[in-house]
Amino acid sequence: MKKITIIVSMLLFAFICKAHLIDRKNSQRVRISVVYDSTSPIDTLLLEYLEHSWDRLPGFKFIPAQSSKHSHYFDLVNQEQIAYISLSKPSKRTRYINFITRFISEPGDDVTINILKDSSLFNGYSLKFSGKGSIKYQCQYDLSKTSEKTMKQFYKQPNYTIRNRLIVKDSIYYKYFLINLESQIKSETKTYITNLSILEKYKNRLGSFMYNLLKAQVYGSLEDSNISHLIFPYTQVKDRSLIPQYFAEIENSLLNTYRHRYKPDFKQIPDQYLTLSGNYISYIIKRTADTIFDKKDHYGYLKSNFRGILRDRLIAAYFTRYYFEKENADINVSDALTFVKTDYCKSILQSFNNSLKSGNLAYSFELPDSSGKIVKLNDFKGKVLLIDFWFTGCSGCRTLADQMRPIAKHYETNNRIAFVSINVDQDISKWKNSIQSGKYTHTNSIDLSTGIVNGKRIINYYKIFAYPTVIIIDKKGKIITGSPPEPNNPSSAKALTDLLDRSISED
Incomplete structure (x- = not known):
């Protein structure tokens, strides 16, 4: 009888454990x-x-x-x-x-x-x-509709006056940016005030945790939008030929306008909510990394001014975005690994020792094209190789394909460069249909797929987490960059072709 009782107790215990695991998963x-x-x-x-x-x-x-x-x-x-x-x-x-x-x-x-x-x-x-859980979705939807009204107002390119390849100080271009920045900041502040009032209406139904997190999102959205509105005209003016004293004058005017904006007080929000706020993380990274504010040691600023999980996330996010663009990144990542404790943040920092570092050997891939023929990295020896990674349904991948068409066309008679598009879909038929649609690749590209056994090794090797990702490899099979200029405007498209031209001409 005792033995039966023990068996029943063990079965009951096992059932309770299983039920607990099911409940936890549910x-x-x-x-x-x-x-x-x-x-x-x-x-x-x-x-x-x-x-x-x-x-x-x-x-x-x-x-x-x-x-x-x-x-x-x-x-x-x-x-x-x-x-x-x-x-x-x-x-x-x-x-x-x-x-x-x-x-x-x-x-x-x-x-x-x-x-x-x-x-x-x-x-x-x-x-x-x-x-x-629908209340928080409805609240976020109401907040997003307010923000959408702001975004729709500002999508036009300015005209500007050029004389002898120099932007004239009093041109429409110059005036447009200053006036528009002021208008954008005012509009963002209005959106912010409206969104705070929307959030207050939902406060009692959201609960303390979600209310504070969405408040961090609203605060972060204001500052993230304002820093973006500043960075755009600043970089547009800086990228063009401009007499130094004119640039200094425009720069000061833009910065003064930005500095006089309304600033939310993030000290009102505990770090536990800022840590989870994507908008706040985005703002701090842009504010820290951009050279507009002339911080000589961006990493040092993050290390010294934040603590705990928030610092871990900010440092990981910073290097995720800027590792390939900042000097001393290797040294700083090694230093960060001595104090970062959050597991996934440590994993991210450790990944920057991967082979996307300039000068490292590229991954020696062997992948099939749409006919089943195996294409190898060695097939391109002696050529500069531009590889883009994409998947079906990726809007950014479609945009990149559009931007790359004129660049690939420019090099179509040059046998010292090749363009390879690598798709990561699991479904081969979906990949082939996407190629035939002409939306994700261009006629000058060599189309390959990872949708086979071991095909994902190239993705894991380069630790690619977002798409599209573009890698440029030199004629000796070494990485030139894993973060080339994005061809999303004439200036950056020229920067990309200049980089390719230099790489092609090198022995």
């Missing part, structure tokens, strides 16, 4: 259901999931939708205290229509998003949220 589960009106069916939805709200980090992934009539749903397990999710659909007119962008989710959320046609809104749709 408590971490997040389900996002999407329901749309029958008159506006949606064939494809994309859900982006970020555990830490930083690009190029582990935790970034796309979750496939499971579909039924007039609806889609996504299931994921949220391993962290929060995650950031984005929801979009492909569009022929604008490439992608974004429904939600980096909304904060929590373990246990079970939210239904109702998508309705609404021609009065910018993207043509309105959203309603219901279910467990």
Whole structure:
């Protein structure tokens, strides 16, 4: 009898443990259901999931939708205290229509998003949220609509006057930037005030944790937007030929306008919320890294002015973005590894000893093209190689393909350079269809795939976490850079072709 009791007790204990594990997994589960009106069916939805709200980090992934009539749903397990999710659909007119962008989710959320046609809104749709955790989604949606109104006002290129390749001090270009920066900062401040009032209306329904985190997001959004509004005209003016005294005058005017902005007091928000705020992290990294403010030791500023997990995350995020652009980065990363304690931050810093460092040998890949032929790195010996990594559904990858077409066309008769596009889709047929669509690659590219056994080794080797990623390799098979100029405007496109020309001409 005693033996039976012991066996029953052991079985009961095992059942309780299993039930606990199931409950724990269920408590971490997040389900996002999407329901749309029958008159506006949606064939494809994309859900982006970020555990830490930083690009190029582990935790970034796309979750496939499971579909039924007039609806889609996504299931994921949220391993962290929060995650950031984005929801979009492909569009022929604008490439992608974004429904939600980096909304904060929590373990246990079970939210239904109702998508309705609404021609009065910018993207043509309105959203309603219901279910467990839906209040924070509705609040973030209301906040995003206010911010969207601000963004729509400022997307036009200025005219400017040039004489003998020099920008004239009193040109429209000069006046535009100063006037526009003032206008943008005022508009962002208005958005900030409106969003604080929206947040207060939700305060009692959000709970203390989410209220403070969203407050950190609102504060961070204001400062992140304002620093971006400053950096754009500053770099545009700096990149053009300009008489030094004129540049100094414009620079001082821009900085004075920025310094007189309204500044939120981040000291009101405890570090535990700032640590989780993607907007705050983004602001501090831009504010620290950019040379506008002439900090000689950007890393030292982060090391000395922050503590604990917040410092760990800021330093990891800083090097994630700027490792290949900053001097003494290797020395600073080695120093950071002596005090950074957060596991995933240490892992990120350790990854910068990888082979994307300039001068290291490139990964000796062997990957198939669309016909099944194996293409090797050695096949390109004696040529400069520009490789871009992409996946189907990546809007940035489509944009890069558009930007690269004129550059690849420029070199099409030059046999000392080759362009290779490496796709990371698991589904080979999806990859081939994407090539045929002409949206992700160009006619001058050699199209390869990692969607085979061991094909992902190149991704792991280079620790690629975000797409598109571009790598340039020299004629001897060594890395030139893992962070080349992005060809998103005439100035940076020229910087890229200058880099390629120098690499081609070197022995």
